[in-house]
Amino acid sequence: xxxxxHPLRNWPNTPPEGYLGQLTPEFQRWLxxxxxxxxxxxxxxxxxxxLLDGTVIEGPWDLRGRESAYLxxxxxxxxxxxxxxxATGFLTFWMESQGAHVTCFEAGFDAGFEYxxxxxxxxxxxxxxxxxxxxCRINNSWWMQHRDHKSSARIAYGDIYNLPxxxxxxxxxxxxxxxxxxxxxxxxxxxxxxxxEQTIIVTDVLRPAMxxxxxxxxxxxxxxxxxxPNPTWWWLSSGAVTRMLWRLGFGTVxxxxxxxKYTNPKTQRTRMxxxxxxxxxxxxxxxxxxxxxxxxxxxxxxxxxxxxxx
Numbered sequence: 001x002x003x004x005x006h007p008l009r010n011w012p013n014t015p016p017e018g019y020l021g022q023l024t025p026e027f028q029r030w031l032x033x034x035x036x037x038x039x040x041x042x043x044x045x046x047x048x049x050x051l052l053d054g055t056v057i058e059g060p061w062d063l064r065g066r067e068s069a070y071l072x073x074x075x076x077x078x079x080x081x082x083x084x085x086x087a088t089g090f091l092t093f094w095m096e097s098q099g100a101h102v103t104c105f106e107a108g109f110d111a112g113f114e115y116x117x118x119x120x121x122x123x124x125x126x127x128x129x130x131x132x133x134x135x136c137r138i139n140n141s142w143w144m145q146h147r148d149h150k151s152s153a154r155i156a157y158g159d160i161y162n163l164p165x166x167x168x169x170x171x172x173x174x175x176x177x178x179x180x181x182x183x184x185x186x187x188x189x190x191x192x193x194x195x196x197e198q199t200i201i202v203t204d205v206l207r208p209a210m211x212x213x214x215x216x217x218x219x220x221x222x223x224x225x226x227x228x229p230n231p232t233w234w235w236l237s238s239g240a241v242t243r244m245l246w247r248l249g250f251g252t253v254x255x256x257x258x259x260x261k262y263t264n265p266k267t268q269r270t271r272m273x274x275x276x277x278x279x280x281x282x283x284x285x286x287x288x289x290x291x292x293x294x295x296x297x298x299x300x301x302x303x304x305x306x307x308x309x310x
Contacts, residue, residue, distance in 0.1 A: 004030045007108030007157030008136040011129060015109030019158035020166050023103070028154055035143035043141035044134060047090035052148050059088060062261040067094045069258035072201050072279035074172065076100040082170040082192060084160060085178040089142035093149050095174075101152070103170070106139060107132070108157025114183055115229035116221055127229060163191045172199040177275070179204055179241070180234050186244050193248040198282055200250050206257060206274035207235045213255045213276075216243040238276040250280035 004027060005013055021027060040057070048062035063070055070091065077099030086092045086104040095102050107113050112132050117124060146153060156164060161184060173192040179185035179202065193200060210217060216239040221232065238255045245253065256279070259272040 005109070006031075006034060007106075008132065008139055011108070011132040011136065012110040012112065015111075015158060019109065019156065019162075019164040022156040022158075022164065023154055023166065023168070031143075031155070032146070035140065036147060038140050038144045038147070040144070042137065043144055044137040045141050046087035046138050049088060049090055049141075049145065051145075058263070059090075060263055060265055061090075062263070063090055066258060066260055067091065069256065070176065070203055070260065070275070070277065071095070071174065072203075072254065072256055072277040074199060074201060074279060079171045080169075082167070082173040082195060084173070084175050084188065084192065085181075086142055086155070086176075087138050089145050089153075091174075091176060092142065092153050093145055093151060096149070096151060096153055102154070103167070104142075104153060104155040105160065105163065105167070106142075106155060106157050107135060107160070108139075111157075111159035113181070113231075115231055116233055118228045118230075120227040122228065124229065131229075161187050161191060163195065167195055169195050169197055171197055172201060174201045174203075176203050177205065179236055181231050183233055185234060185236065186247075189244055190248060193245075193250065196282070200245055200248075200280045201277065202241045202245070202280075203275055203277040204236050204238075204241070206276045207237070210235060210237040211257075211276075213238040213242060215239045238278050241278045242280070245278065245280040249282055251283040252281040254279040 016022070045057050045059035046061060047059045048064060049057045049059065050064070051057065076095055079100045081095055081100045081102045083092055083095070083102055083104045086106060089104070092102050092104055112128050113135055115128070115131070142155070145151070156167060158164060160182065173196040175189070175192070179188065182188050189200070210219070215237060217237045218240045219235040221230065242253050242255065256277045257274065258277065259274050261270065262273045263270040
């Protein structure tokens with residue numbers, strides 16, 4: 001591709017045809033050079049991050065010490081991982097430190113972060129342009145860490161519902177709390193599944209009364225009471241994610257429960273947020289729907305924090 005165009009600055013802009021050519025060494029090197037002089041003042045931080053010089057930068061989500069649980073305790077050494085929506089990249093570089101070879105995919109070029117539409121009179125396109133400036137600043141923090149870690153992780157940009165045909169294949173794909181922000185979570189999973197040889201990992205918020213992993217329920221726009229744009233399209237249960245992945249050929253499933261530390265940027269209130277992680281393995285042949293190997297009550301299941309499916 002060329003001449004090269006930055007995927008996020010001056011958004012929206014014209015992408016390369018089919019979003020192709022982004023993983024070439026030339027384009028990745030150009031991106032690194034474009035972001036080589038970034039400073040903290042040009043970044044927004046989604047994850048709390050320890051810089052290599054010992055500086056701690058606060059972000060809303062603090063996953064430190066609970067990274068493995070967030071990723072379903074999947075062994076990563078030597079694994080080719082596709083990470084969708086890396087944000088600040090805390091997990092990108094943690095996975096890399098565990099021996100994974102990570103390729104990230106982020107919104108960009110002409111494909112923006114899509115909020116649930118407002119019901120009030122609002123110039124949504126102008127608002128989206130403003131919000132994508134924030135996404136660019138978050139991506140700047142990814143690149144700042146990439147530089148400091150001397151990382152070999154790669155990143156491509158575009159439409160998560162139409163991944164570039166030259167993205168390649170991966171041993172595992174990872175969706176870290178982004179399906180709730182997508183209009184069509186199944187299509188995003190479908191795109192990743194077509195490029196994933198073995199494992200898909202999905203982490204999301206464990207919602208009240210939606211903790212039965214046998215129940216494939218989704219609730220629409222449950223945080224959309226305000227009139228303006230809202231980032232939450234869906235509340236998803238682990239049962240819904242399990243059923244989607246089974247449909248895509250990933251029928252051997254583990255569901256893990258854990259909690260992650262979150263600080264509300266407006267109120268500065270910190271609490272532990274219950275979450276689930278689905279780890280699904282590709283099956284050679286379609287089997288019956290996944291059924292719990294053992295019936296476990298909600299109370300006991302929470303205590304054990306893990307339910308195994310076959």
